Amino acid sequence: xxxxxxxxxxxxxxxxxxxxxxxxxxxxxxxxxxxxxxxxxxxxxxxxxxxxxxxxxxxxxxxxxxxxxxxxxxxxxxxxxxxxxxxxxxxxxxxxxxxxxxxxxxxxxxxxxxxxxxxxxxxxxxxxxxxxxxxxxxxxxxxxxxxxxxxxxxxxxxxxxxxxxxxxxxxxxxxxxxxxxxxxxxxxxxxxxxxxxxxxxxxxxxxxxxxxxxxxxxxxxxxxxxxxxxxxxxxxxxxxxxxxxxxxxxxxxxxxxxxxxxxxxxxxxxxxxxxxxxxxxxxxxxxxxxxxxxxxxxxxxxxxxxxxxxxxxxxxxxxxxxxxxxxxxxxxxxxxxxxxxxxxxxxxxxxxxxxxxxxxxxxxxxxx
Amino acid sequence: xxxxxxxxxxxxxxxxxxxxxxxxxxxxxxxxxxxxxxxxxxxxxxxxxxxxxxxxxxxxxxxxxxxxxxxxxxxxxxxxxxxxxxxxxxxxxxxxxxxxxxxxxxxxxxxxxxxxxxxxxxxxxxxxxxxxxxxxxxxxxxxxxxxxxxxxxxxxxxxxxxxxxxxxxxxxxxxxxxxxxxxxxxxxxxxxxxxxxxxxxxxxxxxxxxxxxxxxxxxxxxxxxxxxxxxxxxxxxxxxxxxxxxxxxxxxxxxxxxxxxxxxxxxxxxxxx
Ligand SMILES: Nc1ncnc2c1ncn2[C@@H]1O[C@H](COP(=O)(O)OP(=O)(O)OP(=O)(O)O)[C@@H](O)[C@H]1O
Ligand SMILES: [Mg+2]
Numbered sequence: 227x228x229x230x231x232x233x234x235x236x237x238x239x240x241x242x243x244x245x246x247x248x249x250x251x252x253x254x255x256x257x258x259x260x261x262x263x264x265x266x267x268x269x270x271x272x273x274x275x276x277x278x279x280x281x282x283x284x285x286x287x288x289x290x291x292x293x294x295x296x297x298x299x300x301x302x303x304x305x306x307x308x309x310x311x312x313x314x315x316x317x318x319x320x321x322x323x324x325x326x327x328x329x330x331x332x333x334x335x336x337x338x339x340x341x342x343x344x345x346x347x348x349x350x351x352x353x354x355x356x357x358x359x360x361x362x363x364x365x366x367x368x369x370x371x372x373x374x375x376x377x378x379x380x381x382x383x384x385x386x387x388x389x390x391x392x393x394x395x396x397x398x399x400x401x402x403x404x405x406x407x408x409x410x411x412x413x414x415x416x417x418x419x420x421x422x423x424x425x426x427x428x429x430x431x432x433x434x435x436x437x438x439x440x441x442x443x444x445x446x447x448x449x450x451x452x453x454x455x456x457x458x459x460x461x462x463x464x465x466x467x468x469x470x471x472x473x474x475x476x477x478x479x480x481x482x483x484x485x486x487x488x489x490x491x492x493x494x495x496x497x498x499x500x501x502x503x504x505x506x507x508x509x510x511x512x513x514x515x516x517x518x519x520x521x522x523x524x525x526x527x528x529x530x531x532x533x534x535x536x537x538x539x540x541x542x543x544x545x546x547x548x549x550x551x552x553x554x555x556x557x558x559x560x561x562x563x564x565x566x567x568x569x570x571x572x573x574x575x576x577x578x579x580x581x582x583x584x585x586x587x588x589x590x591x592x593x594x
Numbered sequence: 595x596x597x598x599x600x601x602x603x604x605x606x607x608x609x610x611x612x613x614x615x616x617x618x619x620x621x622x623x624x625x626x627x628x629x630x631x632x633x634x635x636x637x638x639x640x641x642x643x644x645x646x647x648x649x650x651x652x653x654x655x656x657x658x659x660x661x662x663x664x665x666x667x668x669x670x671x672x673x674x675x676x677x678x679x680x681x682x683x684x685x686x687x688x689x690x691x692x693x694x695x696x697x698x699x700x701x702x703x704x705x706x707x708x709x710x711x712x713x714x715x716x717x718x719x720x721x722x723x724x725x726x727x728x729x730x731x732x733x734x735x736x737x738x739x740x741x742x743x744x745x746x747x748x749x750x751x752x753x754x755x756x757x758x759x760x761x762x763x764x765x766x767x768x769x770x771x772x773x774x775x776x777x778x779x780x781x782x783x784x785x786x787x788x789x790x791x792x793x794x795x796x797x798x799x800x801x802x803x804x805x806x807x808x809x810x811x812x813x814x815x816x817x818x819x820x821x822x823x824x825x826x827x828x829x830x831x832x833x834x835x836x837x838x839x840x841x842x843x844x845x846x847x848x849x850x851x852x853x854x855x856x857x858x859x860x861x862x863x864x865x866x867x
Contacts, residue, residue, distance in 0.1 A: 285764060314761070324780055
């Protein structure tokens with residue numbers, strides 16, 4: 227998201243070859259990642275891929291079967307949850323129902339026995355940070371979903387942890403509130419400068435909020451990268467698919483040269499593109515991908531250096547955009563094209579010939 | 595068809611009234627005769643008096659039996675509830691082998707004839723060489739109260755989300771501190787309710803106390819002993835009325851607390867689902 231992440235670059239969390247098995251189930255399979263200080267880091271993946279399991283290992287509620295975790299340079303193996311420099315915002319929020327908002331927020335401070343009104347001051351500060359300053363006396367069961375979420379945040383932040391862990395904190399909120407909280411959470415993270423680790427299965431949430439994203443499938447991390455990189459240069463079809471639509475085009479590898487690969491395809495011809503990290507050549511086939519919004523309709527006499535011709539076979543209208551399905555001679559699958567409706571893409575008749583322009587930069591090579 | 599149904603509904607109503615009357619009328623006689631100015635409990639009523647109640651106050655044997663009942667009741671309630679908390683927590687929180695048979699066995703005293711329990715306990719106590727005393731009564735009562743305590747406590751613990759305890763640990767609290775500051779307060783209504791139910795059951799229990807109490811009678815045993823003397827019947831009716839009132843109050847409070855506990859965990863845990 228921001229060009230210059232606030233993170234200082236020092237490693238805050240070092241996850242090294244962590245495996246967690248539950249009987250026959252391998253919930254995490256040799257996961258390694260380095261998360262930087264002050265970074266907003268998201269764990270993104272489908273249900274059951276091991277996100278919560280990893281977060282619970284960081285919080286200390288669970289122990290890895292194999293591998294090590296270090297936080298702030300300190301090995302966590304023998305450190306129980308209550309002595310770790312992490313705090314968690316639970317998916318259920320777990321607001322204590324027998325206490326009011328201020329008591330909930332002060333819960334962890336009570337043990338520190340802060341003197342001279344320091345506790346009260348910190349509670350007020352934390353409530354202020356989440357814009358709940360006026361609700362200190364409310365009881366937990368008198369709060370809305372969004373307010374509970376803020377209380378859970380304040381209760382964790384007031385402890386001034388090195389790392390804040392958030393397990394799908396926004397999933398219980400309705401769409402509008404969720405979008406508002408995404409922005410607020412991001413601002414809050416910048417303001418406090420703490421490392422945030424957010425678990426989510428919503429790709430837009432991860433893309434909009436994170437400095438870096440780890441995409442997980444089946445207990446493994448498939449790719450760790452900044453949102454833009456992960457969206458534009460996914461390392462595998464699986465990652466590409468999970469982060470929105472992508473056209474996949476079968477390709478043959480015709481040349482390789484250090485950081486570049488040369489692919490031969492029907493339709494897009496010969497393409498030389500950046501060799502993605504972790505790209506493993508298996509045989510001669512690979513996949514070329516292009517996002518639907520990176521294909522542009524060429525009107526009338528418009529021409530482009532890079533264009534491809536076909537026939538519109540279907541059209542879906544989505545208000546501000548139209549989704550065109552275009553068959554290209556020689557391609558096994560038709561291409562999806564997303565075009566804004568300013569020039570009348572919603573009026574293109576099905577069956578008419580069409581020419582599409584693309585930027586070769588938008589083509590990405592992926593392993594199969 | 596409809597006529598049949600209407601007729602059925604009519605008879606059902608009659609049945610319900612007769613049933614409830616049969617169940618509760620005898621109980622109603624207790625307070626009525628306890629304030630009747632006559633040594634024999636027969637109609638017609640003579641006049642209003644509180645002398646039977648007054649006579650109870652000066653009755654040292656009765657007072658000592660009442661004291662025994664109080665002690666046994668409190669001890670049984672606390673023990674059954676503490677054991678119940680452990681068992682209810684294990685059953686609602688962990689999955690372990692033998693869990694179902696285990697909870698079935700804990701619940702079994704609900705349906706076993708009390709006299710069987712009483713006689714077998716007597717045999718065990720004698721074999722163990724334990725002299726019969728209030729202590730043995732308490733042991734027996736714990737056994738009887740436990741299933742009731744468990745029922746109340748399980749319904750309290752079922753809605754209790756693990757995340758509350760994890761949140762507490764996460765905020766730096768120790769395991770013991772978590773128990774003290776989160777688990778017990780959140781469970782308080784269920785725990786108090788379990789204490790009240792157990793106490794009430796122990797207070798009214800006759801069979802086990804009769805077999806195991808030795809020379810220290812509890813109230814029900816004292817009452818049973820007094821029934822031989824016709825002249826003391828009205829005083830016993832007065833005592834019975836008092837016990838009935840106490841049981842009613844305790845059980846009502848217990849039920850209110852149990853419902854409050856269930857609602858509380860619902861209100862805060864329900865959101866997750
Ligand atoms: N305590 C446990 N015992 C047994 N299996 C478990 C346990 N916890 C997690 N698993 C399994 O590990 C896998 C990963 O679970 P996890 O909860 O980490 O998924 P997740 O990515 O958080 O999914 P979701 O998005 O649905 O929350 C799942 O297959 C799950 O069934
Ligand atoms: Mg999860």
